[in-house]
Each structure stands twice: as C-alpha cells, then as structure tokens.
Amino acid sequence: MSDLFRYFENNPGRLIHKWLHYFGIYERHFSALRGRPIQLLEYGVFNGGSLQMWKHYFGPQARIIGVDIDPRCAQLAEPGIEIVIGDQEDRATHMRLKEKYGEFDIVIDDGGHRMRQQLVTFQEMYPAVRTGGVYLAEDLHTSYFPEWDGGMRRPGTFIEYAKSLIDQMHAWHSRTADHKPDLVTSTAYGLHFYDSVLVIEKNAVSPPSQAATGIPVFEVGALEYFLLAMSAQHKGQIDTAINYCRRALAIEPAASDALSLLAKLEAAQATKAG
C-alpha cells in the first residue's frame, strides 16, 4: 500500500475527497519530489484535507498553497499551508498567484472541473510549472457530462484540448504550416493519460535526433548509411564515415545531407594527411 493511500485511509485530519485510483498516479509522478523544498499548488481546497495530506507526504520543507472560490476556506490556513481565495476561471487569480509565488513544482487542478475552469487554469499555469515539475488535472470525466458543458468529442471540452496536446508534442515532425513547435512541444517531456487524469511531466525537450550503430546485415537504405556515417564521424573514424557516405550516395546520389557530410569528411581527411 502506498504512503499516500495509507494516510488517506487513516486520515487524522480534515475531510479529503478523492477517487481511489488517483493515489497510484500521485505516487508514480510525485514521489521523486518528496522531502524537497517544493511549492505545490492545488486548486480546490474543499475542507482542506488534501492540503494536509500533501504537507504530510512532502515534508516540512514543502510550501503547500490551496486556491478556492469559497471564502470560508481562508480559515484552513496553518503552518506550511497557505490559502488564496479566487476564481480559477478568472485569469486575474492566476496572475496574482504567479506574482506572489513565481513558479511551482506541482500544480493540481481539483477545482470546479468545468471546461473553462480547466482550460484557463492550464493555459495560465502550465507555463508557471518549473522545469522538472508536474501539472496534474483531475476529474476529466466531466468532459463527457453535458451538465458540465461536456459531451462526446464536443469541441471546447478539456479532454478535446488535452488530445490536441498530443499533436503539439509531435510538432517537431510537422509537415503542415500551421502546426509549429510551441511551449508544449519544447517542455512536455511526457503526457500521461489515466482514467480522468492527465499528468504532464515538464522538462527541457530538444528537437529529436536519430542515429544508427552496428553493422548492416542486409542492404539498407541511404538514410541508414548516412546515420552510420554520422556515428562514425562522431567517434573520429573519418575513413569509415567516408565509406558510409559513399554508400549512401550510391543509393541516392543527390542526398544533400550526405553530400555535405562527405565534403566535410574529405576536408578533414586532407587536413589530417597534409
């Protein structure tokens, strides 16, 4: 049984309301940040119990901040737990949070779960998640409930928006003019979809690059020979790299990458010989 679930089952503090399968997801994505001086922001305070659970789980160095529209929640502040009263649908609430706290290691959206609330919160707060941090949105099943502005494949729901993040993650490979890399492309290291939960692991993502190593067994294409040439060049094996480049060009004589690499390699070989 995970530490978080054990805490929940024996909850010594205020009321917590969570779906049971979320506990495994929390452990999987939050455990690396335990015991560290993190800032955790949770939208949706309710009775304050989940904030106490985070305080217990992450330890005394963590700063836990809860946001709720209900002014009664202000009284739930305690050492290590701060409360901000505000509407998550109002961009000014998020601006205030960013001005006061800067960046966050973990942002959890367990607020009102209406489409606009989830969208505005993601748009404003994903950029405020620190590199190495986590954005976690809960209760995405409301995207399927008409009474929550949802509906199956209905444009404008958070789940439809979340699907578009998959496209953005792959924008490096786009062949479409209006599909360009953006903040999500260069920082969403992992998009994890679970029932009703989306977790985004934020980290620096470089444009993807490929390589080939080893000895071809069958005749392969110009791309593989070019990649083998790149790997050989990387290891300082100029003659081998030239050989692979020539094999690539024998298959595709106009391959510009291979032509320019060959020119570079031949120049390096001449310098070495001279």
Ligand SMILES: C[S@@+](CC[C@H](N)C(=O)[O-])C[C@H]1O[C@@H](n2cnc3c(N)ncnc32)[C@H](O)[C@@H]1O
């Ligand atoms: C599901 S409860 C939060 C549960 C809590 N995190 C827990 O685990 O026990 C949802 C909370 O979101 C708050 N809420 C609803 N609409 C909101 C909004 N527009 N902005 C901020 N909080 C909102 C409600 O007042 C309520 O306390």
